[in-house]
Amino acid sequence: MKEIWLLYRDGELLEVCDDYDEANGIKYGDKYSGHWDSFYIDSFEVDESKIKEAYKEVIKFMIKNQVSCVETIHQCDWVIEGAYDFLSKLYKIVENELPEEYD
Known part of the structure; x- marks a missing residue:
């Protein structure tokens, strides 16, 4: 842990x-x-395997969406389109660590 x-x-x-x-x-x-x-x-x-799992998802997203610099994020629509699935994957990894309710 x-x-x-x-x-x-x-x-x-x-x-x-x-x-x-x-x-x-x-x-x-x-x-x-x-x-x-x-x-x-x-x-x-947090279980360290969750950290590794999230890190792998970040690297996979960056490579899959050809993110080589910050400008790519702002200038390429496919990065934002891919972000929805990426964020869903990250949420599933960390959902048990998040507060149950937000003010």
């Missing part, structure tokens, strides 16, 4: 981090301005 750290400010998710030190460094760094007490860090554990 791998622990994933989530950095929130005023209820808004800002970052997803690999470790606590990274999340804490972002919290106290210059990237986000604001009062430190408005930030909070939460965590959950």
